[in-house]
Amino acid sequence: MSRGKLLAVDDDRNLLKIITMRLESLDYEVTPARNESEARQAIASQAFDLAVVDLQLEQQDGITLMEELHVTCPGMAVIILTAFGSIENAVEAMQRGAFSYLTKPFDARELGLHVERALENRRLTTEVKRLKGLLAERYDFANVVARSESMRRVLEVVTQIAESDSTVYIHGESGTGKEVIARAVHLASGRKDRPFVAINCAALPETLLESELFGHEKGAFTGAIRTSKGLFAQAHGGTILLDEIGDMPLSIQAKFLRVLQERQFYPVGSDRPLEVDVRVIVATNKNLEELVRQSLFREDLYYRIHVIPITLPPLRERTEDISLLAETFLKKFGRSMKKRVKGFSPAAMQRLMLHDWPGNVRELENTIEYAVAMATQEVINEGLILPAKNGEVREPLKPLKEAKDGFESSYLVRLLELTGGNISRAAALAGKYRADFYTLLKKHRLDPADFKR
Ligand SMILES: Nc1ncnc2c1ncn2[C@@H]1O[C@H](COP(=O)(O)OP(=O)(O)OP(=O)(O)O)[C@@H](O)[C@H]1O
Ligand SMILES: [Mg+2]
Numbered sequence: 001m002s003r004g005k006l007l008a009v010d011d012d013r014n015l016l017k018i019i020t021m022r023l024e025s026l027d028y029e030v031t032p033a034r035n036e037s038e039a040r041q042a043i044a045s046q047a048f049d050l051a052v053v054d055l056q057l058e059q060q061d062g063i064t065l066m067e068e069l070h071v072t073c074p075g076m077a078v079i080i081l082t083a084f085g086s087i088e089n090a091v092e093a094m095q096r097g098a099f100s101y102l103t104k105p106f107d108a109r110e111l112g113l114h115v116e117r118a119l120e121n122r123r124l125t126t127e128v129k130r131l132k133g134l135l136a137e138r139y140d141f142a143n144v145v146a147r148s149e150s151m152r153r154v155l156e157v158v159t160q161i162a163e164s165d166s167t168v169y170i171h172g173e174s175g176t177g178k179e180v181i182a183r184a185v186h187l188a189s190g191r192k193d194r195p196f197v198a199i200n201c202a203a204l205p206e207t208l209l210e211s212e213l214f215g216h217e218k219g220a221f222t223g224a225i226r227t228s229k230g231l232f233a234q235a236h237g238g239t240i241l242l243d244e245i246g247d248m249p250l251s252i253q254a255k256f257l258r259v260l261q262e263r264q265f266y267p268v269g270s271d272r273p274l275e276v277d278v279r280v281i282v283a284t285n286k287n288l289e290e291l292v293r294q295s296l297f298r299e300d301l302y303y304r305i306h307v308i309p310i311t312l313p314p315l316r317e318r319t320e321d322i323s324l325l326a327e328t329f330l331k332k333f334g335r336s337m338k339k340r341v342k343g344f345s346p347a348a349m350q351r352l353m354l355h356d357w358p359g360n361v362r363e364l365e366n367t368i369e370y371a372v373a374m375a376t377q378e379v380i381n382e383g384l385i386l387p388a389k390n391g392e393v394r395e396p397l398k399p400l401k402e403a404k405d406g407f408e409s410s411y412l413v414r415l416l417e418l419t420g421g422n423i424s425r426a427a428a429l430a431g432k433y434r435a436d437f438y439t440l441l442k443k444h445r446l447d448p449a450d451f452k453r
Pocket of ligand 1: 143144145146172173174175176177178179180181243285361362365
């Protein structure tokens with residue numbers, strides 16, 4: 001096997017022959033070129049690792065030719081051959097991108113050494129570039145905090161499988177970052193410029209979930225005033241995350257299986273199948289095998305989605321991540337609340353490390369949010385570290401009226417988000433008449449148009 005592809009350019013035929021023979025004897029594959037145009041032709045049709053170029057050519061000087069060749073083949077190393085005594089030219093050659101120069105006459109060993117050094121240098125440069133590329137990929141995950149070995153392995157898997165279209169199955173306790181990882185898979189894939197759509201299968205009643213996922217024809221059911229595009233269609237070309245897949249009703253499981261097998265489905269009330277190209281990611285905090293045993297989850301679907309399993313360990317099993325996550329959240333909330341907070345007191349940090357975080361990263365995030373909100377000093381003290389057992393934000397007690405209004409407002413926002421600003425559906429879910437529902441929206445200054453997808 002050749003040790004590299006070289007181009008030799010010299011208008012002195014004898015010298016060209018000697019160079020070619022010597023380099024070939026060192027196991028390089030050499031293409032000789034007697035002038036500029038032969039060199040250009042050669043480089044137009046193949047890639048070279050290195051070129052040996054004579055400074056004095058017929059029409060041009062070797063340095064100009066080198067620059068021209070570098071346009072086509074920027075990574076190619078170039079060794080310039082100079083006549084005895086033209087040291088300035090040699091220096092200029094180096095400044096303009098040559099790797100080294102050789103003064104004629106030179107002996108075979110010297111030429112061989114230069115070529116070897118140049119190729120070695122090129123290999124190192126390529127390796128550095130490759131490593132930088134890997135780092136850049138990591139950088140894409142900058143919003144995913146991962147210091148522990150187990151989380152770094154998760155990110156490695158994400159990198160490896162991102163490009164494939166295989167279904168990803170993410171399992172982990174509530175709040176471990178399943179959605180974060182699903183987004184990372186999407187962002188690391190070729191689909192990253194297409195939509196990422198997420199739906200929580202546990203958040204909607206059966207009929208609504210079906211029309212959310214697959215869309216419906218106008219008049220398919222009461223309230224279906226217009227044809228609507230389902231999430232599978234919206235995610236076309238991109239990625240869909242089906243969160244809490246364990247809560248998907250059996251009737252919808254059958255339809256979903258069909259999407260996975262045939263990449264097509266029927267919108268509710270339609271007899272025309274729709275074809276989609278989506279990468280499917282499912283997530284669950286339940287034990288699906290158990291649900292399969294209880295016949296609550298289809299076994300065939302389980303095997304269909306269980307292609308690339310990713311398990312997210314609970315936070316208490318990766319304590320190395322706690323301090324980094326805590327600091328990340330501290331910065332984030334400090335910025336958004338415009339508060340000067342620098343860090344945690346040692347006792348506060350110890351408290352963070354010792355808690356067992358049943359609500360995982362989400363609970364930690366909420367705990368830090370509360371601490372930053374309540375902080376009166378630049379350093380967060382242990383007294384402000386109050387993890388809530390169920391992972392909910394602990395807020396200072398408000399007067400009942402204010403608390404009720406706050407609840408009502410966020411309830412309405414959730415409804416509108418779920419229904420994509422569809423008033424009939426939102427009102428129906430809330431068990432309210434449309435007119436009353438409108439009054440509520442007005443009271444909280446909410447505009448359904450803001451929630452339309
Ligand atoms: N590795 C991480 N780096 C930074 N933030 C994280 C990480 N993991 C989780 N988070 C944050 O924690 C919160 C919970 O994450 P996420 O919603 O992805 O969890 P989940 O496993 O989907 O939870 P659930 O089971 O309740 O749906 C989010 O606000 C997310 O930004
Ligand atoms: Mg989730």
